[in-house]
Amino acid sequence: MNETTAVSKENKAPREEGALAPPVDVIEDAAGITLYADLPGVPKEKLHLHVDAETLTIEGELGLVLPEGIESTHAEVSLPRYRRSFTLSRELDADKVKAEFANGVLTLRIPKAEHALPRKIEIAVA
Amino acid sequence: MIYRSLFPRDFLSELERLQNEVRQNFDISPSIRGFTRGGFPALNIGSTPKSIEIYAFAPGIDPASIDVQIDKGVLTVAGERPSVLPPAEAKATAHIDERFSGRFRRVVTLPDDIDASAVSAKYRDGVLHISIQRREAAQPRRITIQ
Numbered sequence: 001m002n003e004t005t006a007v008s009k010e011n012k013a014p015r016e017e018g019a020l021a022p023p024v025d026v027i028e029d030a031a032g033i034t035l036y037a038d039l040p041g042v043p044k045e046k047l048h049l050h051v052d053a054e055t056l057t058i059e060g061e062l063g064l065v066l067p068e069g070i071e072s073t074h075a076e077v078s079l080p081r082y083r084r085s086f087t088l089s090r091e092l093d094a095d096k097v098k099a100e101f102a103n104g105v106l107t108l109r110i111p112k113a114e115h116a117l118p119r120k121i122e123i124a125v126a
Numbered sequence: 127m128i129y130r131s132l133f134p135r136d137f138l139s140e141l142e143r144l145q146n147e148v149r150q151n152f153d154i155s156p157s158i159r160g161f162t163r164g165g166f167p168a169l170n171i172g173s174t175p176k177s178i179e180i181y182a183f184a185p186g187i188d189p190a191s192i193d194v195q196i197d198k199g200v201l202t203v204a205g206e207r208p209s210v211l212p213p214a215e216a217k218a219t220a221h222i223d224e225r226f227s228g229r230f231r232r233v234v235t236l237p238d239d240i241d242a243s244a245v246s247a248k249y250r251d252g253v254l255h256i257s258i259q260r261r262e263a264a265q266p267r268r269i270t271i272q
Contacts, residue, residue: 042252
């Protein structure tokens with residue numbers, strides 16, 4: 001093993017860390033798509049959204065302040081981070097995504113690109 | 127109908143029910159309140175020598191509408207989460223529908239040494255944190271030998 005492989009492994013490590021998939025609702029209307037994601041326990045500064053090519057990734061880390069000397073007796077949220085990716089389709093305008101984050105719920109609004117807005121297609125009768 | 131669905135309509139919820147049943151049967155003596163893992167809100171519970179700490183992961187709820195009660199050593203967290211799904215008559219489609227909506231209630235049995243009058247509850251970033259103090263007399267003490 002040489003130095004470069006060691007470095008690339010280090011870079012990969014955080015990606016491979018286990019994460020919870022947050023539950024989402026995705027609703028589409030004529031003008032775009034609205035995505036709601038539940039990320040309880042994530043403070044605003046630890047939420048990361050990125051759009052890479054056509055992949056939208058939501059990542060968040062839990063920011064709970066635990067009291068000193070706590071021993072866990074039961075855990076349903078067993079990992080300290082959330083991660084989930086979605087593939088966007090071409091008609092969505094990834095540059096105009098609007099995000100809101102309140103009380104652990106992320107609301108993303110992804111509008112459709114101008115050219116993809118609905119048009120009624122006339123059916124010609126032969 | 128042109129295309130016939132491969133699965134019965136409620137395939138996923140049916141699968142989940144089956145999964146719960148299997149889990150419950152593998153557990154030799156399941157809890158009297160059933161196997162609640164996967165319920166809403168998700169609960170993390172921990173203890174310190176001085177207190178019991180309960181974290182309820184309940185995002186998107188008005189803290190004033192959450193009902194937290196301690197009665198006979200049982201903690202109940204109840205409330206309702208409104209749905210964001212469009213009404214049937216709206217011109218919108220729900221492609222993914224995974225988030226919980228509707229009424230919820232979760233129940234936790236507390237240990238005997240808690241002080242039900244020393245409870246604090248805070249809601250932050252969608253997590254309800256309930257801290258219940260243990261009674262003074264029950265806290266560990268070092269005994270000096272004379």
